[in-house]
């Protein structure tokens with residue numbers, strides 16, 4: 001049945017998919033339902049899901065909090081296109097959990113949130129240049145969709161069709177590198193945008209480097225924007241910024257804002273920056289930062305998000321998913337040690353990745369891991385896991401999102417499946433392990 005849909009899909013969707021990395025050989029399975037940590041395909045096969053809706057489902061599929069909130073709202077209407085109480089209530093909750101967010105605005109995606117964040121930074125500082133870090137992903141906003149590591153680490157667009165001048169004002173910086181501080185001091189930048197854990201490769205930034213970055217931004221009047229589309233409400237109630245102890249000027253969010261179930265994004269930050277969106281205060285179009293989106297702040301997403309925030313506030317969720325994350329890191333590391341395979345594990349909290357490497361003696365920093373990534377082995381690993389009923393994200397860059405419904409037993413199964421794969425790659429003399 002999945003085959004039949006794929007055959008139909010290739011006629012109407014490029015490569016049969018809506019997002020390129022959703023394709024895998026020979027054809028993707030088509031999902032018919034999900035619950036907790038599981039996905040079920042049209043053939044009734046059940047998978048333990050570590051894809052978890054692109055990482056946003058911190059509470060897993062169909063958590064009662066978001067489901068009940070959505071059910072109640074469905075009776076009342078879910079797209080009004082006018083003000084509603086839930087957009088206010090959710091804004092108050094986010095602001096409570098993330099103290100750097102004094103004001104917020106809603107978008108439909110993380111990509112749109114980053115687009116608006118850049119405009120706010122430029123309008124506030126009256127500067128044009130922006131800094132982004134190589135290997136970091138911020139959606140497909142043209143000036144940010146370069147050096148992401150998907151197409152390479154060069155400071156050229158990672159897509160065809162960009163305005164050739166779109167990256168003219170983008171300065172590509174390197175993490176864990178003091179040269180980046182010098183570049184920020186030299187160039188007059190509106191902002192520096194970064195992730196505290198790089199998406200997909202799941203490499204956490206060094207705390208000292210981030211502390212220094214905050215200081216350099218303060219010294220130079222450059223706004224610090226932290227993209228928490230993945231890490232927000234996943235690493236802690238206050239996101240990665242709580243864990244790192246850093247206060248950005250602007251934060252962007254997505255995914256987990258609505259419990260991961262409904263399309264969403266958000267930009268929040270200091271009041272004086274966010275006020276640039278206040279059309280009453282700045283009536284001239286050239287003075288205020290514009291906002292758009294037919295579905296932004298719709299009561300269905302906002303109400304579900306409000307319910308999810310109540311679960312995030314309890315905090316016990318993080319004890320559980322972080323413990324499972326550590327168990328997975330330890331189990332994978334032990335399996336690598338036993339099998340002597342050229343691989344490394346990175347991650348923090350519920351974000352974990354096993355990196356297969358083309359050469360040995362490679363550092364554990366983002367650049368070294370990206371430059372030496374063995375994506376062919378990653379792809380085989382993806383299919384090996386799939387054959388055991390485990391669905392990881394994504395075919396050529398396997399990484400895991402652990403969520404509330406995942407259990408110790410499921411993590412044991414994942415470790416055991418990974419160990420058997422590593423064993424199949426291991427040098428002959430170690431295969432008896």
Ligand code: PMP
Nearest residue numbers: 109110111137138139199229254
């Ligand atoms: N920022 C980061 C860090 C992301 O990982 C993503 C998407 N995975 C985005 C932005 C874009 O978010 P969206 O897909 O909601 O546009």
